[in-house]
Amino acid sequence: MSKVVLITGGSSGIGKSIGEYLIKKAxxxxxxxxxxxxxxxxxFPILQLDVKDVTSIKRAVKTIIDTEGRLDVLINNAGAGITGPIEEIPxxxxxxxFETNFFGPINVIKAVLPHMRAQGSGLIINITSIAGYMGLPYRGIYSASxxxxxxxxxxxxxxIKDFNIEMTNVAPGDFATNIAAGRYHAPILDGSPYEKPYGDTLKLMDSHVDTGSDPNLMALAIYxxxxxxxxxxxxxxxxxxQKFSIVLKRILPDRLYEKLLLNHYKL
Structure with missing residues (x-):
């Protein structure tokens, strides 16, 4: 029997690539x-769901359960980028x-757990970010969420270990998607003490996305x-x-690792 998979934010970017790959695998x-x-x-079907709206979450999960009778895999992929000096972000x-990147996934998990527990199995994959392993300049809120x-x-x-339900964290680096267009960018303010360093870092971040990895690599990993x-x-x-940066953070003195990040972002 084919496994039933729910991908939040599955209409574009990484989510879409994952969905299309899984469709090919039946x-x-x-x-x-x-x-x-x-x-x-x-x-594949796209259901209406806003991770900030619990009613829409419950409705989407109910639609799947009513149609398929089960839900085997949840991929918490919906997320939002945000950049800016922490002092100046409203x-x-x-x-x-945080409503989108943290509380949203919690609410989706809460909606699917009773069904997975009743069927005695399930897998929940939370898509986070390599940025979540370190505090990055001008991406501090994103890193934190x-x-x-x-x-x-x-x-x-x-x-949830007693319910035969697995949960894992998948942290992607930069992938070639439209995430930069959907980010909230705090404006670069004329005369701000952050005007030049933030402006330069923003250009660097966008270039990383433009030259990022193929989203199909994420799809294969999820499969x-x-x-x-x-x-x-x-x-x-x-x-x-990007992956090695996590290893370096674990083994290097804090100040040395911070210096590496500052050099990377030319700050």
Whole structure:
């Protein structure tokens, strides 16, 4: 029997690539979008879901259960980028980012757990970021929200271990998607003490996305995780140096690692 997969944010970017790959492998895939009417040409059904709206989450999960009778895999992929000097990012934008990147996945997990527990199996994959392993300049809020989801995964795993439900964290590096266009960018303010360093860093970040890895690499990685007998707790997917940066953070003195980041961002 084909496994049933729910991918939040499955209408574009990494989510779309994952869904299309899984379709080829005979999985039954459902994606989500806040505006599904914009994706009528999708190769798999796109349900209306906003991770900040619990009612829409419950409705989408109910639709899948009513149609398929089960839900085997949840991929918490929906997320939002945010950049800017922490001092200058409006508080409402900080809260909105955490609503999408942290509280949203929690609410989707809460909606699917009772069904997975009743069927006696399930896999939840939380898509975080390599940025969640370190505090990055002018991406501090994004790093914090993704890092929070990574730690939540570690705790959640232990709480659901008796239900035969697995949970894992997948941290991608930079991939060639349209994420930069969807980010909230704090404006570069004339006369701000951050005007030049933030402006230069923003250009560097956008260039990293433009030259990022092929999203199909993430799709293949997710397929391997779904078909693994015992998924690992953490996965890092991306360019070698991005993954190696996590190793360096673990072994280098804090100030030396900070200096490497400052040199990388030319700050």
């Amino acid at each position: 999985f039954k895939v459902y994606g989500t979008s806040r505006n599904p009417d914009n994706y009528k040409e999708s190769l 508080e409402e934008e900080i809260k909105a980012n 993704k890092g929070a989801l990574k730690l939540l995964t570690e705790a959640f795993r232990m709480e 391997k995780i779904i078909t693994a007998k015992k998924p690992k707790i953490h996965y890092k997917i991306g360019a070698f140096m």
